Amino acid sequence: MAYEAISGGVTAAKGFRAAGLHCGIRGNSEKKDLALISSDVECTAAAVYTQNLVQGAPIAVTRQHLANGKARAILCNSGNANTCNADGEEKARKMCALIAKPLGVSPDDVIVASTGVIGQILPLEPIASHVDALADSLSPEGSHDAAEAIMTTDTVPKEVAVTLELGGKTVIIGGIAKGSGMIHPNMATMLSFLTTDAAISAPMLQKALNAAVAESFNMLSVDGDTSTNDMLCIMASGLAGNGEITEENDDFAAFTAALTQMCISLARIMAKDGEGATKLIECSVTGAPTVESARKIAKSVICSSLVKTAMFGEDANWGRILCAIGYAGEQINIHGVDVSICSKAGQLDVCKNGAGIPFSEEFAKVVLAESDIEVVVTLQDGESAARAFGCDLTYDYVKINGDYRT
Amino acid sequence: MAYEAISGGVTAAKGFRAAGLHCGIRGNSEKKDLALISSDVECTAAAVYTQNLVQGAPIAVTRQHLANGKARAILCNSGNANTCNADGEEKARKMCALIAKPLGVSPDDVIVASTGVIGQILPLEPIASHVDALADSLSPEGSHDAAEAIMTTDTVPKEVAVTLELGGKTVIIGGIAKGSGMIHPNMATMLSFLTTDAAISAPMLQKALNAAVAESFNMLSVDGDTSTNDMLCIMASGLAGNGEITEENDDFAAFTAALTQMCISLARIMAKDGEGATKLIECSVTGAPTVESARKIAKSVICSSLVKTAMFGEDANWGRILCAIGYAGEQINIHGVDVSICSKAGQLDVCKNGAGIPFSEEFAKVVLAESDIEVVVTLQDGESAARAFGCDLTYDYVKINGDYRT
Numbered sequence: 001m002a003y004e005a006i007s008g009g010v011t012a013a014k015g016f017r018a019a020g021l022h023c024g025i026r027g028n029s030e031k032k033d034l035a036l037i038s039s040d041v042e043c044t045a046a047a048v049y050t051q052n053l054v055q056g057a058p059i060a061v062t063r064q065h066l067a068n069g070k071a072r073a074i075l076c077n078s079g080n081a082n083t084c085n086a087d088g089e090e091k092a093r094k095m096c097a098l099i100a101k102p103l104g105v106s107p108d109d110v111i112v113a114s115t116g117v118i119g120q121i122l123p124l125e126p127i128a129s130h131v132d133a134l135a136d137s138l139s140p141e142g143s144h145d146a147a148e149a150i151m152t153t154d155t156v157p158k159e160v161a162v163t164l165e166l167g168g169k170t171v172i173i174g175g176i177a178k179g180s181g182m183i184h185p186n187m188a189t190m191l192s193f194l195t196t197d198a199a200i201s202a203p204m205l206q207k208a209l210n211a212a213v214a215e216s217f218n219m220l221s222v223d224g225d226t227s228t229n230d231m232l233c234i235m236a237s238g239l240a241g242n243g244e245i246t247e248e249n250d251d252f253a254a255f256t257a258a259l260t261q262m263c264i265s266l267a268r269i270m271a272k273d274g275e276g277a278t279k280l281i282e283c284s285v286t287g288a289p290t291v292e293s294a295r296k297i298a299k300s301v302i303c304s305s306l307v308k309t310a311m312f313g314e315d316a317n318w319g320r321i322l323c324a325i326g327y328a329g330e331q332i333n334i335h336g337v338d339v340s341i342c343s344k345a346g347q348l349d350v351c352k353n354g355a356g357i358p359f360s361e362e363f364a365k366v367v368l369a370e371s372d373i374e375v376v377v378t379l380q381d382g383e384s385a386a387r388a389f390g391c392d393l394t395y396d397y398v399k400i401n402g403d404y405r406t
Numbered sequence: 407m408a409y410e411a412i413s414g415g416v417t418a419a420k421g422f423r424a425a426g427l428h429c430g431i432r433g434n435s436e437k438k439d440l441a442l443i444s445s446d447v448e449c450t451a452a453a454v455y456t457q458n459l460v461q462g463a464p465i466a467v468t469r470q471h472l473a474n475g476k477a478r479a480i481l482c483n484s485g486n487a488n489t490c491n492a493d494g495e496e497k498a499r500k501m502c503a504l505i506a507k508p509l510g511v512s513p514d515d516v517i518v519a520s521t522g523v524i525g526q527i528l529p530l531e532p533i534a535s536h537v538d539a540l541a542d543s544l545s546p547e548g549s550h551d552a553a554e555a556i557m558t559t560d561t562v563p564k565e566v567a568v569t570l571e572l573g574g575k576t577v578i579i580g581g582i583a584k585g586s587g588m589i590h591p592n593m594a595t596m597l598s599f600l601t602t603d604a605a606i607s608a609p610m611l612q613k614a615l616n617a618a619v620a621e622s623f624n625m626l627s628v629d630g631d632t633s634t635n636d637m638l639c640i641m642a643s644g645l646a647g648n649g650e651i652t653e654e655n656d657d658f659a660a661f662t663a664a665l666t667q668m669c670i671s672l673a674r675i676m677a678k679d680g681e682g683a684t685k686l687i688e689c690s691v692t693g694a695p696t697v698e699s700a701r702k703i704a705k706s707v708i709c710s711s712l713v714k715t716a717m718f719g720e721d722a723n724w725g726r727i728l729c730a731i732g733y734a735g736e737q738i739n740i741h742g743v744d745v746s747i748c749s750k751a752g753q754l755d756v757c758k759n760g761a762g763i764p765f766s767e768e769f770a771k772v773v774l775a776e777s778d779i780e781v782v783v784t785l786q787d788g789e790s791a792a793r794a795f796g797c798d799l800t801y802d803y804v805k806i807n808g809d810y811r812t
Contacts, residue, residue, distance in 0.1 A: 054732030118725025313808030319524025402719030
């Protein structure tokens with residue numbers, strides 16, 4: 001094992017404190033809605049953003065603030081996305097200025113994010129009246145509060161952290177995330193804030209982040225809708241004392257592998273907490289001609305409404321899996337496709353060489369009754385593999401989203 | 407008006423008879439499951455098929471039988487898709503031979519189709535023991551029985567017909583269709599069988615059909631899943647007595663316009679009867695740079711799970727509409743987008759120049775309470791337009807598909 005999971009979330013790494021509180025962005029809720037993550041020292045920083053043409057105002061401001069690869073703090077509200085508002089950028093900038101004062105940092109070093117309803121004017125007053133209290137409550141144990149404060153329809157706060165050795169020094173990477181619906185990242189992700197005490201240059205940090213995202217958040221879909229406010233950023237304090245990573249050496253590879261595994265863990269937690277979800281559905285594809293084709297096929301399966309509802313109904317309706325493979329847009333040999341459905345109860349083979357094979361419906365019920373299901377697709381077209389993360393489609397998804405704004 | 411809607415469905419045109427009965431493809435149902443459409447004379451014929459890489463066995467056989475542009479009859483069963491079965495093509499060929507005998511036609515002139523569960527062996531015995539009765543019950547009033555016999559999760563049979571004048575002669579085009587889930591046609595469609603008594607050459611018939619499909623079935627989505635068994639075919643008996651259409655003249659244009667409008671009517675009926683749907687959702691896009699971009703944006707809106715659930719919840723959550731426009735993959739000026747939501751109760755303007763405008767939530771409730779909703783998207787990027795057809799996403803969609811196979 002080159003790294004190990006630990007507790008502590010976004011404040012596990014040296015130099016980071018966090019806080020979360022209720023400021024009242026949404027009138028009718030007592031929920032925490034304002035989160036702050038702060039570094040004791042200047043950090044190198046990197047981020048990826050939504051590829052939606054409609055982008056939240058905070059994304060425009062954060063892009064500018066991260067142009068120099070440096071950051072000190074992250075401020076994020078939930079309950080309002082500050083998107084499609086004429087005054088959005090002005091307000092996002094004001095949020096940075098408001099928190100910069102009690103932190104004693106430059107507003108340009110603040111990363112700002114918002115999540116919630118699109119197209120409603122963001123009220124600044126609740127934020128303005130709470131920034132001092134927020135800064136005062138920063139704590140090395142504040143990860144959980146911050147994780148709670150960025151939640152929207154999430155049912156669980158999402159925190160992870162791992163530790164690894166780099167050049168004899170212990171390095172920590174940790175983070176929090178939110179996201180339950182409007183989850184179909186496209187070269188970016190939902191909201192996730194990561195921290196590390198590794199010493200790593202901004203360009204290398206960006207490169208590691210891109211690699212991690214490709215195998216984690218970009219392989220995740222809850223409902224096929226790419227959010228306008230997706231943002232994943234990472235701040236590196238350098239306090240671990242490792243020799244700074246400035247090129248693609250062994251330390252970079254080890255750091256990227258750990259970061260990737262951590263992002264996959266977060267993506268899994270998000271899929272399992274997808275809006276209304278009762279099951280985590282993973283699809284692994286092997287034997288594909290290219291990694292890109294393996295990714296497309298795996299995502300096609302986990303995005304299919306019919307596969308998702310079959311999983312909810314615990315029905316081994318494998319024809320829908322083959323159907324989704326067939327419309328993925330990849331030219332593979334459909335007569336060489338094997339499909340199995342796996343869970344901790346066992347492995348159920350349902351399709352061999354593109355045609356159905358007899359299986360026990362009783363055993364199928366047992367396999368599908370589990371909450372973590374893996375669809376294993378084996379192709380005969382090459383050596384490439386990929387894995388995608390999703391969830392089932394349930395009554396509660398409809399309920400949550402039929403009545404979200406009101 | 408260059409054409410007029412009439413009754414009679416797939417047997418409205420001269421020379422066609424149809425029938426539908428229960429033969430027992432699925433053990434536990436009394437539903438009609440075998441349909442036959444027959445022409446008294448040899449017809450020119452054309453078809454489009456699913457672009458899914460996984461294709462039903464009947465599609466392979468029908469492709470071969472239509473290679474010469476001629477057909478006499480269509481045989482279709484519901485309850486079993488005859489797809490992903492090792493013996494699929496052999497059985498599809500057998501179905502053609504079985505019905506060819508009582509009809510006294512060549513098996514090569516039979517179009518065959520199947521719809522239902524994928525990957526279960528098709529039992530031929532129920533079909534073999536009912537082909538004589540089926541042929542005997544052919545009737546010029548048989549359209550409704552045939553429309554019922556091809557239904558799966560459909561809640562209403564789908565029949566349309568129009569009449570138009572070509573060169574002083576009255577021409578009729580009619581048809582039936584099925585489709586309620588796994589509806590996301592890609593250069594093809596679900597099952598639809600059309601007939602006309604127009605005299606038109608096979609190449610011109612194919613050209614007219616392709617044009618009609620581009621604006622109707624290819625702009626339709628219920629759940630984003632492209633079926634393995636999609637097929638739309640048309641048979642032309644020539645009995646109307648018009649001068650045969652063999653080139654792109656005025657008659658061809660008039661015929662294509664009427665055929666297109668009829669296909670749009672069928673697409674609308676299918677969207678409204680989408681699995682679990684309570685509302686028909688149309689999205690019209692104008693001011694787009696190209697027709698292709700208008701189509702992509704319109705489809706992106708009607709495919710969005712979040713737009714669909716908001717419509718089910720009768721919530722004017724227009725931010726989700728803008729979000730879906732934003733991830734459609736088209737480079738349009740997002741700050742020039744206007745959005746209105748319309749129904750027979752009135753027009754609700756919700757977004758102007760990419761930003762929200764104040765509106766009455768009370769009036770929004772009234773507009774959205776209707777069963778036919780149109781989302782009107784106005785861009786400032788050109789002169790092109792398109793329209794897409796979909797439905798809301800409801801508890802019943804989940805219910806129907808969580809328990810379909812069992």
